[in-house]
Each structure stands twice: as structure tokens, then as C-alpha cells.
Amino acid sequence: DVKVTQSSRYLVKRTGEKVFLECVQDMDHENMFWYRQDPGLGLRLIYFSYDVKMKEKGDIPEGYSVSREKKERFSLILESASTNQTSMYLCASSFPGGLSDTQYFGPGTRLTVL
Amino acid sequence: SQQGEEDPQALSIQEGENATMNCSYKTSINNLQWYRQNSGRGLVHLILIRSNEREKHSGRLRVTLDTSKKSSSLLITASRAADTASYFCATEEKSSGDKLTFGTGTRLAVRP
Numbered sequence: 564d565v566k567v568t569q570s571s572r573y574l575v576k577r578t579g580e581k582v583f584l585e586c587v588q589d590m591d592h593e594n595m596f597w598y599r600q601d602p603g604l605g606l607r608l609i610y611f612s613y614d615v616k617m618k619e620k621g622d623i624p625e626g627y628s629v630s631r632e633k634k635e636r637f638s639l640i641l642e643s644a645s646t647n648q649t650s651m652y653l654c655a656s657s658f659p660g661g662l663s664d665t666q667y668f669g670p671g672t673r674l675t676v677l
Numbered sequence: 678s679q680q681g682e683e684d685p686q687a688l689s690i691q692e693g694e695n696a697t698m699n700c701s702y703k704t705s706i707n708n709l710q711w712y713r714q715n716s717g718r719g720l721v722h723l724i725l726i727r728s729n730e731r732e733k734h735s736g737r738l739r740v741t742l743d744t745s746k747k748s749s750s751l752l753i754t755a756s757r758a759a760d761t762a763s764y765f766c767a768t769e770e771k772s773s774g775d776k777l778t779f780g781t782g783t784r785l786a787v788r789p
Contacts, residue, residue, distance in 0.1 A: 567719070594775050605765065605781040606720075613775070621776070653719055657775060664708055664769055666777060668719035 566590070567669035569654055575675045582641040584672050586654030593659050595637035596666065597621075597629065600651040612637055613659070644676045683766060683780040691788050696753040698783040700766030701746075707769045709742055709749050710777065714763045723751075723764075756787045 570585035586595065594613055598606040598621075608621030610629040618629050626648060630638045637656075641648055651673050655666040684699045700709070708727045712720040726733045726742045726749065733740045739752040753760055763784050767777040 596776075598779075603781060606779040608776060608778075611776060651717075655720075659775060664710070664725060664775070665722045666720075666767075668712075668721070670719045671717070673717070 567654060567656055567667050569652075569669040569672050571672050572670060573673050573675075575677065576641075576644050577677050578645060580641075580644050580676075582644050582674065582676075584639040584641075584652055584654075584674070586637045586639070586656075586669055587635055588637075588656040588667070589635065590656065590667070591634065592656035592667075593634070594657045594666075595631065596655040596657075597627075597637065597639045598653045598655065599623070600653055600671075606653065609639065644674075646676050648674065649676045650674060683764075683783045685783060686781070687784040687786070689786045689788065690756055692756060692758055694756055696756050696760070696785055696787070698751050698764055698785070700749045700751070700780050702749075702766075702768045702778075702780075703747065704768075705771045706744070707771055709740075710767045710769070711738075711740060711749075711751050712765045712767060712779075714765065714782070716762070720765065753785075756785075758787050758789045761785060761787045 567588045596611045597609045600606050607623050612618045612631045628640045653671045654669040657666045682701050710725045711723045714720045724735045726740050737754045742749045763782045765782045766780045
């Protein structure tokens with residue numbers, strides 16, 4: 564079975580702190596994604612990556628950056644956390660199109676910024 | 678990007694009843710997928726239907742797709758208390774590569 568893990572289930576940070584959210588997948592997937600989920604808004608794509616060292620902006624990249632130095636690991640970085648970044652963050656991975664269109668999700672990190 | 682709309686936002690039914698939830702979208706798609714999310718957890722893929730398919734079954738799940746109306750429905754038959762979760766549709770748009778656009782979800786509560 565595909566396993567996607569995220570470094571923390573719950574995280575509390577202060578405004579202005581630099582925050583790292585880590586995601587690791589064990590299925591050799593090329594694609595990795597970071598979403599945030601807010602009540603009434605569904606899932607919104609922040610960044611995604613099709614390959615190592617490759618990244619593309621999603622729908623709401625402002626205030627975030629990402630890093631993909633190894634195929635299995637995709638990190639989301641909040642350079643200076645703000646209260647409006649309090650949210651549930653979900654990581655997902657998938658094979659490239661044509662092999663499988665399914666995304667596999669991690670358990671999520673609930674981030675609170677005070 | 679354009680997001681799918683799901684209807685209803687919330688649904689409460691008795692165990693044993695069928696649950697139907699609907700999804701509408703706005704652009705041409707390669708496929709439409711349904712995911713399930715238990716409270717506070719990640720999403721789990723349920724079923725995928727391609728743009729050239731009209732209906733698909735998987736166990737107690739039945740999905741239909743009407744590309745002319747840009748809509749899909751998910752039917753869960755003989756519901757169980759364990760089906761209580763949020764359900765999301767997600768579309769892979771023709772121009773989006775491997776990205777998915779998610780709807781806002783339907784919260785299903787199945788009463789024992």
C-alpha cells in the first residue's frame with residue numbers, strides 16, 4: 564500500500580516564525596502536492612512538483628515556498644507565519660498522468676498560528 | 678481555478694438508506710474522482726470515472742457522469758454508520774496536467 568506521511572499531526576506556532584511541514588511518500592511517485600483545507604472552501608492547491616528540484620505554483624502560493632531535494636520528500640515552508648495561515652495542510656502524491664490518476668493523501672497537519 | 682460545487686452541503690440519513698450526493702463542474706475534464714475524508718484525517722480515493730464513461734460501480738458505490746451537464750453523482754447504497762464522513766469530488770481538467778480541482782464537499786451523517 565502507498566504510504567504518505569506528514570511530520571506532525573498538530574503544530575502550534577507564533578506569528579512571524581518560519582515553519583517547515585514535511586511530507587514523505589514511499590511509492591516512488593513523481594508527483595507531489597500541497598493543499599490547504601478550510602471549512603467551506605474545500606481543498607486548495609498551494610504548490611506541486613512533478614520531479615526532483617521542480618516546483619510549480621498552485622492556486623494560492625502567496626506566503627509559501629516549497630523544496631523537493633529528493634524524490635520521496637516534499638517540504639512546505641511558511642517563511643513568516645501569519646494567523647491567516649492557520650489551517651489543515653494536506654500532502655498528496657501520485658504517478659504521472661497515464662499511469663494512474665489517483666492521488667494518495669497523508670493524514671494532514673493541523674497548524675495553528677497564534 | 679474553477680472549483681466543483683457539491684450538493685447538498687450536508688446530509689443526514691438512517692442506516693440502511695441510500696445516500697446521493699451531486700457534483701457540478703465548469704470545464705472539460707479527463708476524469709472525475711470521488712474521495713472520502715473521515716473527520717480530521719486525510720482523503721482516501723473511492724472511485725474514478727473517465728470522461729467517456731457514463732456509469733461506474735464499486736461495491737456499494739455507484740457513480741454517474743453527464744458531461745453534457747457537467748455533473749456527476751455518487752450513490753452509496755445500504756448505508757452504514759461507518760460511512761459517516763465528508764465526500765469530495767475532484768476533476769482532472771483537460772488543460773491541467775495531473776492536477777485535481779476539488780469541490781467543497783458533502784458531509785454525510787449516517788444514524789445507527
